[in-house]
Amino acid sequence: MTITANWSYPTAIRFGAGRISEIADACAAAGIKKPLLVTDKGLANMAITQSTLDLLDAAGLGRAMFSDVDPNPTEENVAAGLDVYRAGGHDGVVAFGGGSGLDLGKVLAFMAGQTRPLWDFEDIGDWWTSADPDAIAPIVAVPTTAGTGSEVGRASVITNSVTHEKKIIFHPKILPSVVICDPELTVGMPPFITAGTGMDAFAHCLEAYCSPHYHPMSQGMALEGMRLVKEYLPRAYKDGTDIEARAQMMSAAAMGATAFQKGLGAIHAISHPIGAVHHTHHGTTNATVMLQVLKFNKDAIADRLTDAANYLGIKGGFDGFYQFVSDLNDSLGIPKNLTELGIQNPDIDALTKSALNDPSTGGNPVVMTYENTKKLIEDCL
Numbered sequence: 001m002t003i004t005a006n007w008s009y010p011t012a013i014r015f016g017a018g019r020i021s022e023i024a025d026a027c028a029a030a031g032i033k034k035p036l037l038v039t040d041k042g043l044a045n046m047a048i049t050q051s052t053l054d055l056l057d058a059a060g061l062g063r064a065m066f067s068d069v070d071p072n073p074t075e076e077n078v079a080a081g082l083d084v085y086r087a088g089g090h091d092g093v094v095a096f097g098g099g100s101g102l103d104l105g106k107v108l109a110f111m112a113g114q115t116r117p118l119w120d121f122e123d124i125g126d127w128w129t130s131a132d133p134d135a136i137a138p139i140v141a142v143p144t145t146a147g148t149g150s151e152v153g154r155a156s157v158i159t160n161s162v163t164h165e166k167k168i169i170f171h172p173k174i175l176p177s178v179v180i181c182d183p184e185l186t187v188g189m190p191p192f193i194t195a196g197t198g199m200d201a202f203a204h205c206l207e208a209y210c211s212p213h214y215h216p217m218s219q220g221m222a223l224e225g226m227r228l229v230k231e232y233l234p235r236a237y238k239d240g241t242d243i244e245a246r247a248q249m250m251s252a253a254a255m256g257a258t259a260f261q262k263g264l265g266a267i268h269a270i271s272h273p274i275g276a277v278h279h280t281h282h283g284t285t286n287a288t289v290m291l292q293v294l295k296f297n298k299d300a301i302a303d304r305l306t307d308a309a310n311y312l313g314i315k316g317g318f319d320g321f322y323q324f325v326s327d328l329n330d331s332l333g334i335p336k337n338l339t340e341l342g343i344q345n346p347d348i349d350a351l352t353k354s355a356l357n358d359p360s361t362g363g364n365p366v367v368m369t370y371e372n373t374k375k376l377i378e379d380c381l
Contacts, residue, residue, distance in 0.1 A: 001324050002016075002017070003015065003016060003017075003183075003244065003247045003248075003251075004016030004017070004019075004076055005126070006064070009258075010175065010258050011152060011175050011176055011177065011178070012029070012177065012178045012179065013152070013178075013179045013180075013181060013254070014026065014051050014178070014179065014181070015247075015250070015251075016181075016182065016247075017182060017183055017184045017243055017247070018182060018184060018185075019180050019181070019182045020048075020051075020052060020055070020142065020180055020182045020184070020185060021054060021055065021300060022142070022180060023038050023055050023094070023142070023180060024055055024056060024058075024059030024061060024174070024177040026140045026180055026266075027056070027059075027061060027092065027094065027140055027178075029090060029177070029178050030138040030139070030140050030176075030177040030178050031091075031092070031138050031177075031337050032036055032061075032063055032091055032092030032093075032094075032137075032138050032140065033061065033091055033092075033283065034061065034064075034088070034089060034090050034092070034093050035056060035061055035062070035064070035090060035091075035093060035094045035140070036064050036065070036066055036081075036085050036088060036090040036092075036093055036094070036145045036359045037049075037052065037053060037064065037065045037066070037093075037094040037096050038065075038067075038069070038081060038093055038094065038095050038096065038097075038098045038101055038105030038108055038280070039062075039065065039066075039067050039069065039096040039097040039101040039105075039231075040067060040069040040070075040071070040097050040098065040101045041067050041068070041069060043067070043096070043101065044065065044067035044154060044179075045143065046187065046188070046189065048067075048144065048169050049096065049186050050328060050379065052096065052199050052227055053096075055118050055149075056094070063164035064088050064090065065234075066080075066081045066082075066084045066085070067085060068080050068107075069097075069100050069101055069104045070083075070100065070159075071100055071279065071281075072100065072157075072159045072166070072275055072276060072279060072282075073100050073103055073104040073107075073157075073158055073159065073161070074158065074159045074161040074219060075118050075119075075158060075159075075161060075339070076161055077104055078104065078107055078108065078111060078118055080339050081104060081108045082108060082111060082112065084094050085108055085112055086112070090112075090137075091137060091138075092107070092109065092137045092138040092139065092140070093105045093108055093138075093139050093140070093141045094110040094139075094141075094142060095109075095139055095140070095142065095150075095176065096141075096142045096144065097142075097143070097144050097145070098143070098144060098145035098193075098197065099145070099147070099150050099157070099200075099282065101144075101151075102141055102143060102148065102150035102151055102156075103148075103150050103156035103158065104156070104158075105141070106139055106141070106150070106153075106156045106174045106176070106245065107156045107158060107169055107174070108137075109136060109137040109138065109139045109174075110136050110137075110169070110173070111130070112135065112137045112155075112278075113132060113134075113135025113136065113137070114131055114132060114137070115132075116130060116185035118158070118169065118341075119160070119167065121168055121170065121171060122167050122168065122170075123155060123167075123168040123169065123170035123171060123359055124359075124380045128170050128315060129172075129173070131171050133171070133173050136171065136173045136174070136354075138177045139175075139176040139177060140175070140176060140177065140178045140179070141176035141178075141179045141180075141182070142179070142180045142182070142185070143179075143181060143185075143186075143250065143253070144185045144186060144189075144245075145186060145193065145197040145253075146183075146186055146194075146197055146198060146201060146236070146246065146249035146250045146252065146253045146329065147197025147198055147199070147200035147201045147253050147258050147283050148195070148200055148253065148257065148282075148283075149201065149253040149254050149255075149257020149258070150198065150203060150204045150257065151176060151179045151181070151254065151257075152175070152176075152179060152250055152254045152257050152258055152354050153174070153175065153208065153257045153276070154170060154172050154173075154175045155168050155169060155170040155171075155174060156168070156170065156173050157169075157171050157272070158172060159275075159276045160276075164273075164276045164277045165272075165276055165354055165357070166272040166273065166275065166276045166358070167220060168359055171222050174268065179254075181247075181250045181251075181254065183243055183246035183247040183249075183250050183292065184243065184246075184295060186246045186249075186250065187240055187241055187243075187246060188240070189285055190240075191237055191240065191333075192284075192333065193281075194201055194233075194236050194237050194249075194280045195233075195237055195281045195283075195284070195287075195333060195334065196282075196283035196284035196287065196334075197232075197253070197289070198229060198233040198249055198252075198283070199229075199284070199286055199287035199290070199328075199329075199334065200253075200256075200282060200283030200287075200288075201225065201252045201255075201283075201288070202226060202229040202233070202252075202256070203223070203256075203267050203268070203271075203283070203286040203290060204222075204256030204257055204260045204264070205221075205222040205223070205225035205226045205229065205252070205255065205256045205259055205291070206222070206226060206267070207260065207263070207264045207265040207268065207360075207363065208222040208256070208259035208260040208261075208262045208263060208362075208363075209220075209222035209223055209226065209259070209304070209308060210261075210265065210297065210300075210301045210304060210305070210365050211262045211263030211264070211265060211363040211364075211365070212363070212365050213262050213263045213363060215261060215262035215263075218259040218260070218261050218262035219259075219262065221255045221258055221267055221271070222255070222256070222259035222260075223257040223311055224255065225251075225252045225255035225256050225259060226308065226312060227250050227311065228248050228249070228251060228252035228255070228335060228363055229249070230324075230328075231248070231313050232244075232245040232248040232249050232252070233245075233249060233252075233328070233332070234328075234331060234332075236249050237331075237332055240371055242318050251342055251371070256307070260363075262363070262365020263311055263362065264360035264363050264364075265293070265297070265360060265361070265363045265364035265365065266289075266293045266296060266297070266355075266360070266361070266364045266366075266368060266373075266376065267289055267290055267293045267360075268286065268353050268358065268360035269355045269356070269358040269360040269361045269364065269368065270285075270286040270293070270351070270373075270376070270377060270380065271289060272354070272355075272358050272360065273284045273350075273351050273354035273358065274338065274343065274351065275362070276354075277346075277347075277350075277351070277354075278342070280341055280342065280343070280347070284335070284341065287329055287332070287334040287337075287340075288307060288323055288334060288335050288337065288338055288341050289338070289342075289380045290329070290379070291322065291325060291326055291329070292376060292379045292380045293376070294322050294325065295322075295379075296364050296366060296372070296376050296379075297364065297365045298318060299364050299366070300365035301318070301321040301365050302317070302318040305317070305321045306318055306321075308321060309324075312324075322370045325376075337380060337381060338380050338381045343381065346377075346381070348374060348378060349374070350369060351377055352374040352377060353370075354375055355368070355373050355375065355377070356368060356369075356370065371372045
């Protein structure tokens with residue numbers, strides 16, 4: 001089935017195979033005449049990136065690129081990117097790639113005209129209001145994975161290289177002006193990245209769905225997002241050229257990132273510090289701790305996940321849902337615990353404190369304390 005659509009929620013989205021051909025027009029719609037394409041080191045020399053630069057160049061928009069982006073982007077990457085952006089006289093960003101390229105590209109556009117330091121805009125209270133909204137450059141986002149959903153997000157995750165903590169930088173105008181979701185760009189993803197990013201999308205939907213906060217629109221989106229992952233992630237993992245499965249997973253990723261306005265929870269609260277300190281893949285880490293978090297939250301979410309199981313066609317209520325996640329993880333080659341993921345001799349006390357400082361804790365159905373969070377991390381090992 002061919003899927004092509006133009007959506008205006010939560011931003012202008014051009015969805016469908018081959019639509020990267022519209023990149024120059026997307027820049028024009030965003031008001032960008034001299035873009036800086038921001039991507040990660042691994043994508044910089046790949047054909048999908050170079051052909052996108054060719055399209056920009058052919059339209060008279062140049063072919064400038066910044067790719068010094070770590071898997072978990074840091075403020076050092078931000079500073080280096082800003083130097084390139086300002087020296088090149090750019091007026092907007094094409095954020096291109098997975099979560100790291102998208103997050104860094106968005107922050108570069110956000111910080112381009114700010115005079116205050118990056119950490120002044122951490123997602124705490126109303127700190128975002130101290131930014132100059134008129135100094136934020138326009139963004140066109142082009143995801144090349146199906147997981148993070150950062151292309152439709154109003155925040156970016158940046159790792160503090162000094163404290164090794166992941167920080168969320170938030171502003172409503174970080175939301176890209178135009179998004180191109182072209183599933184053909186995801187065909188080259190290796191199976192383990194397909195698995196990890198797909199489970200990131202599932203984690204976003206699952207945690208948003210289970211969050212105790214009130215947001216019915218996000219609730220519905222999270223539920224349908226889980227269904228898409230259930231139906232199409234195994235297909236995309238088995239056959240990376242399955243364009244329908246790739247497209248449906250791109251939808252699920254965008255849905256998860258939109259839904260988690262309702263909140264995240266312990267999966268992300270634990271995954272963020274582990275990724276910052278041990279440099280693990282974010283989505284794979286989410287999947288690795290997911291079962292233990294489900295058990296941790298069981299008393300608070302059993303009825304809700306029974307409803308979800310019914311919608312998803314899973315028998316057995318909460319226990320059936322739990323078994324489904326376990327079987328899905330096994331089918332995707334997800335490590336069974338953090339030790340198997342490669343975490344050796346972790347500082348559990350430091351990880352516990354960082355997890356409790358993560359804003360995701362506020363959306364967890366069970367209140368997270370030092371004692372129960374430390375035990376949860378130990379159980380994940």
